[in-house]
Amino acid sequence: MRRRWREQQNDSVDLSTWLYGRRLPSPIMSASGTSGHGAELAAFGDLSLIGAVVVKSLAHFPNEGNPAPRVGVVRTGMINSVGLPGPGVKRWIDDYLPDLIRLDANVVVSVWGRTRADYITAVEQLVPVASHLTAIEVNVSCPNTEKGGEMFGHDPLETKEIVRAISQSCPLPIGVKLSPNTDRYVKVAEAALEGGACTLVASNTYLGQVLRKGSNTSALGTSSGGGVSGIGILPLSLRIVKDLNKALPGCDIVGVGGVYSASDALAYLYEGASAIQIGTAAFFDPRTLFKVSKELRETVREQGATSLGDLLTTKREL
Numbered sequence: 001m002r003r004r005w006r007e008q009q010n011d012s013v014d015l016s017t018w019l020y021g022r023r024l025p026s027p028i029m030s031a032s033g034t035s036g037h038g039a040e041l042a043a044f045g046d047l048s049l050i051g052a053v054v055v056k057s058l059a060h061f062p063n064e065g066n067p068a069p070r071v072g073v074v075r076t077g078m079i080n081s082v083g084l085p086g087p088g089v090k091r092w093i094d095d096y097l098p099d100l101i102r103l104d105a106n107v108v109v110s111v112w113g114r115t116r117a118d119y120i121t122a123v124e125q126l127v128p129v130a131s132h133l134t135a136i137e138v139n140v141s142c143p144n145t146e147k148g149g150e151m152f153g154h155d156p157l158e159t160k161e162i163v164r165a166i167s168q169s170c171p172l173p174i175g176v177k178l179s180p181n182t183d184r185y186v187k188v189a190e191a192a193l194e195g196g197a198c199t200l201v202a203s204n205t206y207l208g209q210v211l212r213k214g215s216n217t218s219a220l221g222t223s224s225g226g227g228v229s230g231i232g233i234l235p236l237s238l239r240i241v242k243d244l245n246k247a248l249p250g251c252d253i254v255g256v257g258g259v260y261s262a263s264d265a266l267a268y269l270y271e272g273a274s275a276i277q278i279g280t281a282a283f284f285d286p287r288t289l290f291k292v293s294k295e296l297r298e299t300v301r302e303q304g305a306t307s308l309g310d311l312l313t314t315k316r317e318l
Contacts, residue, residue: 013297014307017051019252019274020135020173020199024051024106027269027308028293031256031279032057032110032137032177035286037086038096039103045290047105051275055096057110057139060121062088067221072210077230077258077280079210081220084112084142089125101132110137110177111166115146119162123170136172138163138197140188141179141204153179153204156191163195175199175254180233180240181207186247199252201277202240205229229280234258238267245272260288262295269312 015026029051035041037056047053065085072079087095089111100107109126113119123136140153140162152158159176167174176192178185180203189200205227210219220226237257244253255268256277265276281288296308305311 013300013305014309015293015297015300017274017308019051019254020108020175022134024134024275025049026051026293026296027273027275028265028289028296029108029254029275029277030054030282030289031277032108032139033080033082033084034279034283037092039099039105041282041286041289042099042103044287045293047100047103050105050289050293052106052108052134053100054108054110054137054277055092055100056086057084057112058086058089058092058122059084059112059114059118060089060125061118062086062091069219069221072219072226074208074210074228074230074232076232077228078283079208079220079226079228080205081222081224081226083222089122093125093129097129097132106134107132108135108137108175109133110139112139112142114142116158116162116165120165120169123166126172127170130170130172133172135175135199136166136170137175137177137201138166138192139177139204140192141177141181151179151181153177153188154182154184156184156187159188160191160195163192163197167196173198175201175252177201177256178203178240180204180237185240186243189244189248189251193248193251199254199274200244200248201254201256202244203237203256206233206236229257231258231260231264231280234264234267238271241268241273242271259292262292262299265292265296266299269308270315 017027032054066083111122174197208228209225255273260281
């Protein structure tokens with residue numbers, strides 16, 4: 001689906017974007033895993049004014065996650081091995097979704113699983129509340145236990161089959177959150193679109209390791225390391241967005257990684273993203289999404305434009 005920007009017929013700065021087949025009030029979204037399962041960010045701003053709340057990845061079963069410590073600080077952000085803890089889809093619907101509905105938030109639900117069947121079951125459990133949701137974000141950066149631990153998102157065919165199965169089970173638009181830890185991310189993206197996805201989310205965290213100071217043991221509760229995020233990965237993820245936009249022109253892309261300011265967000269938008277997600281920065285300061293939205297509005301106004309769409313069109317034509 002081609003990106004489109006719509007102007008509001010008033011004097012205020014219009015930040016709206018089209019994504020998942022609908023108009024969102026802003027390109028600023030939360031990133032899954034960094035702001036909880038529900039309306040936790042509502043204490044810091046109006047959730048109806050950001051693009052969407054992307055909830056922490058859910059499986060069809062409850063999951064405790066990895067042993068502590070789960071998070072470590074690195075010079076350019078953080079490393080985590082949280083392990084996707086969650087209440088399971090059914091409990092999430094009962095305990096978390098009502099507040100998001102009440103606050104008029106656009107809700108994107110991230111789903112994960114250890115097998116293809118896990119993904120399908122999770123999505124099928126969401127179908128009864130589909131009218132309250134904006135989209136499904138499929139987290140394919142998970143080890144496939146049926147194939148000895150290889151990540152789903154490193155296998156184009158497996159990604160395609162998961163997305164195809166989900167699209168047959170659910171009426172909602174589908175986005176696929178890509179793994180950056182493979183040189184096949186363009187092939188995986190193509191496969192996701194062939195399977196029925198309409199949006200690419202680029203991208204997840206980068207595999208890394210951090211040791212306890214003066215020790216040869218992991219600083220995290222798992223010895224296998226974790227995912228690195230933060231300002232240091234912005235150039236890496238920005239390149240992936242650029243590559244995807246070049247290889248798959250017209251596809252909706254959500255840029256993720258290292259966004260701390262309006263300038264960071266605009267970098268992704270200039271490279272062809274329709275929206276961006278903020279994760280690590282919001283983990284450290286939950287007000288970040290609302291701060292960046294305000295900065296972005298001020299930037300558009302300072303550039304003499306009345307809408308973000310106008311600004312982007314002008315910059316892309318230069």
